[in-house]
Amino acid sequence: MKVAVFSTKSYEKALLAKVSETSELKFTYFTHSLNAITATLGDKFEAICVFVNDDVNSQVVNMLAKQNIRHIALRCAGYNNVDIETASRNGIRVSRVPSYAPEAVAEHAVALIMTLNRKIHKAYNRIREGNFELNGLMGFNLKNKRVGVIGTGHIGKALVTIMRGFGCEVICCDPVPSPEIMDMGVTYVDLDRLLTQSDIVSLHCPLNEKTYHLINQTSISRMRDGVMLINTSRGGLVDSQAVIKGLKSGKIGYLGLDVYEMESDLFFENRSTEIIGDDVFERLATFHNVIITGHQGFFTLEAMNEIASTVVANLVTCNTPQANPENFLV
Template sequence: MEILAFGVQADEKPLIERAFAGHHALEVGCRTLDVFLTEDTAPIAAGYEIISSSVNADLGAGVLRTLAAGGTKMIAQRSTGFNNIDLDVARELGMTVARVSYYSPYSVAEFAWTLAMAVNRRIVRAAGRTRDFDFRLDGLLGRDMRGRTVGVVGTGKIGEAFTRIAHGFGMNLLGWDIARNPVCVELGMKYVERGELFAVSDVISLHVPLMPATHHLIDADALRSMKDDAILVNSSRGGLVDTDALVDELRLGRFAGVGLDVYEAEAGLFFLDKSLVAVEDDTLARLMTFPNVLVTSHQAYYTVDAVGEIVAATVQNVEDYLAGRRSDNVLVPAGAPGAV
């Protein structure tokens, strides 16, 4: 038996192929494609009972119906987030949907701090200058993190790992979440209302999932309430931030730095080479012009440790499906109520 994996990066390909080839009890091969799952590419999956999708795959109603018509019965998504999947339609079609509910939180937490420190210490600008043998320090003045206040929005596993690093810097810790993390409390975190966190934090980092309640959590009002010299970091989901509102604030000269590893309209852009074509996204193009903004291409999770865990969990999800087992990774089980 062979499964089809969409949106496989070059670094991921050998890890995925080895994982399936080395699982002798499973006896399942894996064909990998670098193209992403969209309405245009979904017909490629015809004849494959199991497909694996990447974080930016389009698994809306139209794609799911195309997959089901082609014989696909199981989707193994290689990410924790699943806001791109129409679970109701998957349930209606009787498709099994599984995700990776856990992988190394340190990969994302460490990268979030990489973004924060890069914009704080003007690393990109400094590297560009020294490459041209310009060794001036003008415009490169940063700030110590010790003694400053960090606001952690979402204190789950990744937020906790981010907080541990902040604690190591000697920062004052503020948190906001629907539930308190006892580890963060033990580290000295004070949980406050969201508005207070925005108003007093020197660094604000987002670590909540994207859902209707968190869409544009960072809207125009939230941005205006932040310090003029705050640093904002988003390594979670692009839809948490109203990017147009952010651009408006940046035009006013606000924020010491903004680090974004995600963007709300990243599908069809991130993970692809767009260097030889005109950029049609005016908001993203404008965002790139600000010297205090650093945008990366959804790579926070991209370490050999995290990707290895994602691949292992994906293999396990396929094995569980074929064995008729259900794990905590399953979002829609086979034969769920409402299936036709």
């Protein structure tokens, strides 16, 4: 099977090549992201492999169908960037990687929490300048703080376990409560109660019509003054303009982002010699109590190996009884 891989990085080439050695897959790698302009590169391939910021909208899917693409293999868990209905109508299979070392993203969320709380970013810069003053670096103990986890899939569940290890009280919100989490003694509450009672709010839910801008001006107004907000899930969950207002008013005391709603125009590329034209992102980056990382929460060796292995397995088993139904959306 000939597979076109879009938005490819060097580290992905090595991993995909390694795990596909014994298969009959033939990968061709493109550094370009997939969109209506680059979709023509999929000609003469049987499948394409895409990442979180590739744009696989209805127009693109129809173009791929005309090129006889029969499989869209995602290298991620989220699929909000793919028009599933159009793919189904065209008879194109769509696969994803629903679970890959969920501890990787959960641990990154904790890294953001600890950095913001103990002001590691400030301390690091001070020490490099020979400034050993402690004023302005005071944090708080995590023990006995209440952490609200929105979304308790694999990643949310991993974060619950970690935060309970810190001695935190954890409350959760999810339309489908996890029996495993409830067995830990963790309470599920509605969104309003979680927002009003949590010292730290961490997002771990998918992006869809119901969750788009879940964090907005109204939901922020319900939060505790000085709340810590963490998003390592999808950028569209958060209304960036509303968050800026929350930061300016002091309602949001700490903000940790590994994702951003307009990240497709920024992330995964070296833009250090460019003028960033996104004024909203630039404003967010000016706050001293904001930490932004470039969608690296998933980026551990274990997670990357799992992603590559699952992508290859999805491609190889696509039309066989061995295909894992959990991995296929269509």
